Amino acid sequence: MDPERLCVVLVAPRNPLNIGAAARAMSNFGFSRLRLVRPYEAAFREARSAVRAGHILAGAEEFQTVAEAAADCSLVVGTSAAGRRELQHPVRRLEYGGSLVRRRLASGRVALLFGSEKFGLSNADLAHCHWVMRVPAREEHGSMNLGQAVAVCLYELVRRPEAVTAQPERKKRPPAGSLEEFTRLLLDVLRESGYVHQRVEASTGMKIRRLVRRLDLSAHDAEIWLGMLRQILWKLGAPGSQS
């Protein structure tokens, strides 16, 4: 996927905060080509003067029609949050539509259209689209905020499916000997504190042993715990501790 090939097209946006939010989401997720069709002049001017994502807004192109804004794109996709029943277009959920857009971005330009805050994309706008991508929001809960819709769609494009099962942390595990020393020290501390009664010591030992294994400690944290336990045991005045 070449992010340079994606054109985010805002059709008739009215709110400068939303234009700025769209640009900021683009910047966050690594996209830069912003196009505006008939933006409210004052809104566009105000958005341009905002601090964030300035380079994207400075480079934004302005068009009078959707046809002109999408002329160099080989795939034109409309977006919609609610499941509008009157749509004459194939509607694809974002999860699936996103994969199609990503694939197309490997070879050509794609225009992703977002409608105005108030009316969404008109039927005339949608007639330029090959299909419509639907953000799976709950219909009964109204439309999505424009900046949030842009962020969610772009996130789906940069999302890495393989990261779902990735092993994100490789923490070093303590050797079993450390855990056993941890167990022994903890038992000593508990015995010195009067927590463990001689009568039930054997079964308590087993319980504590399992308890320690369930902690899922890193090697580093195990060392810290051993140090703390040694100190506690010394303070308790146990005969076996290094005092």
Place this chain on the structure above:
Amino acid sequence: MDPERLCVVLVAPRNPLNIGAAARAMSNFGFSRLRLVRPYEAAFREARSAVRAGHILAGAEEFQTVAEAAADCSLVVGTSAAGRRELQHPVRRLEYGGSLVRRRLASGRVALLFGSEKFGLSNADLAHCHWVMRVPAREEHGSMNLGQAVAVCLYELVRRPEAVTAQPERKKRPPAGSLEEFTRLLLDVLRESGYVHQRVEASTGMKIRRLVRRLDLSAHDAEIWLGMLRQILWKLGAPGSQS
């Protein structure tokens, strides 16, 4: 996953628009439990008076500490957009972290923490977290907008992985006979128009046949095309057409 079990916790939010945007994203994606830790009073008041997502803001709970806001949750997850190197916590990408949160929501409550717009989550806030979930935004492009970060994280939770390969449209396909009639009519039209020369007719026929198959027509659209072609052929005065 029970969405009622997720607590979206905004820590020290300052901007009423962001509080409102977070509530709106929750409403869009079907979540309702919003908690605020030390919100700027004026911001919270102003957000409450906004029109959208009113029921979520009306039911929002206020706390003085992260510990209190997350007390009834069995998993506490911090969020971060940039890859903060100083984090002492395991950091999981949203794709993977989302799947862990979803799994936990089947059995218990989860707190998802979002930091203030200006400072993010402090180290003191993060000390309450089991791990940190990272939205895969580009580090060099700064922080994400709070409302957009909430929307992207919640989208990941409602995302349906199986929808990636789902067959989203079940358009009725035309029988091969219709496509063949389409091909024959188009060839007739092209011959009458002088587009096809007798000399190369056989190879053109094959090309046109493939061209028509590549259109990926629905049964309904095929009928419309057949009608148009019959009309054009009639107008061209072909001997074989129904005039």
